[in-house]
Amino acid sequence: MPELPEMETYKTLLGKLINGQKISDVEIGREKSINVPVDRFIAQVSNMTIKTISRRAKYLIFQLQDGSCLLLHLMLGGWMFFGREEERPDRTVQVKLSFGEQHLYFIGLRLGYLHLLTSDEVKEEFEKLGPEVLEADFTLEAFQQIMKKRKGMLKTTLINQEVLAGIGNAYSDEILWHAEIRPDRKVNELDEQQLIRLYHSIQFILNKGIKEGGYMDHPLFKGDSKTGGYQFYVYDREGEACTRCNTNIIKEEISSRKTFYCPNCQN
Template structure:
């Protein structure tokens, strides 16, 4: 599932590709990917100019000049491609927004969606989300407050969107490895130094993920040299040598999630 770095990469790249441009046409190939009848959705979206593109947690918000928004969540397996139809990957497209000869193809939206909502509806959808971990407001004191009196292990807290927005299964493994903490550790067991290290690891890993373009394998457009440059330290690397101590990386199941960690240098 795309997480904060992937959606931030999409946001920055799409800003240069489609921001300020009108949506000439709309094609819907899977009605369940949208939240309105097809004709009504097309009527409200077609010929609308995109005035801004913002990210919140794992969502993208495309603001239209009429005042309504397109809210995108790619969920598991969703991705995008921008370009001509003849250049797109040989994959099923659920929704297509046309910008003349170039189109934004939404692919793999079997669980994901592109919903047309008012600004107020988007605000309500975000009400329960925790703070953005890379915002100026996410200080060490804010982190303390978010975890105060929380129960559960570090892994479950990091991926809880009501605690911190945008971190998922992949980057939580990376963060905990960088912080040298085991995923099953309880937050109330952490010494202050470990807590600070965890906070700094969140910032480091997410910023590194954005700088390297996230982990998505598929480029957003032909010639895209940004998307997918992030190399995981340990996630999905079972049996490979830990980059820090060279012990084989372990995988196990925790609350229906595949978790990767090092038994030697995470404590």
Template sequence: MPELPEMETYKSALQQMLVGHPITNVTINRAKSINEQADDFINHVKSQTIKAIDRRAKYLIFHLQNGSCLLLHLMLGGWMFYGAAADKPNRTVQVQLTFGKHHLYFIGLRLGYLHLLSPDKLHKEFQDIGPEPLAENFTIDAFFETMKHKRGGIKTTLINQSVLAGIGNRYSDEILWQAQLLPLRKMSDLNEAEHVRLYESIRFILQRGIEKGGYMDEPLFKDDHHTGKYDMYVHDREGKACKRCGHPIIKIDIATRKTYYCQACQH
């Protein structure tokens, strides 16, 4: 599932390609991927100019000229491709936004969605989501305040979107590896130094993920040489040597989530 670094990568690239351009056509191939009747959705979106693109947690928000928004959540298996029809991947497209001779293809939206919302409804969608971990005002003091009453496991706390926005299964493993903390530990067991290390690891891993274009292999556009260059330290590396100490990586399940860690150097 795309997490904060992947969605931030999408946002940055799409801002350059789409902002200021009108949507000349809309194609709906799967009605369940949208929240309105197809004709109504098309009528409200077609001919609208993209005014801005923002990210919140694992969502992208396309702000339209008429004041409404398109809210995208890719969920498990969703991705996007932007380009001419001749460059379209050989995959099923659920929704397509056309910008003249180029198209933004939404692929794999069997669980994900593209919803048309008013600003008020958009606000309600985000009211229970926690702070952005890379925001300037998310200081170490803000982190301590966020975590001071948390008693659950570290991993389950990190991926709880009401606690922190945008961290999922993959990057939580990467963060805990960087912080040298076992994912089975409880937040209430961490001392002050470990809290600081966890905070610094969250920011380091997420920033590195953005710099490397996230982990997803699928390019966003033809000749895209940036997307998908993040190389996992620990996640999905069961049995391989830890990149820090050389011991084999272990896989366990925590709350039905596949979790990877090094038993030798995470404590």
């Protein structure tokens, strides 16, 4: 599932490609991927100019010239491709937005969606989300105050979008490996130094993920050398050697989520 670094990468790259561009045509391949009748979606979105693209947590918000928004959540397996028809991947497309001869393809939206909403409806969608962990006001003190109220396992807490926005299954493992803390530790068992390490690991790993283009397998466009450059330390590396201590990485299930960590240097 794309997380904060992947969606931030999409936001940056798409901003350069389609900001200020008019949507010349719309095609819907799967009605369940949108939230209004197909005819209404096409009528309201066609000929609209994209004013800005922003990100909140794991969402992208395409703001249209009339004030309405397209809210994207890729969920599990969703991705995008931008290019000409002849460059299009050989995959089923759920939604296609055209910009003249170039098209933005939304692929793999079996659980994901592209919803047409008012700006107020978007705000309602975000009401329960926790803070953006890379914003300037997300200080160490703010993080400590949030964590003082939590008692559950670290893994579960980090991926809870109502606690912290944007961290998912993969980067939670990466963050905890970097902080040298086991994912099954309880939040209220951590000492001050461990909380400080955890805060700085959140900043380091997510910024590294953004800088390296996240971990998505699929390029956004032909010749895209930015997307997918991030290499995991522990996630999805069961049985491989930890790069810090050479112990084999193990996989366990925590709250029904596959979780990867080093049993030696995370404690």
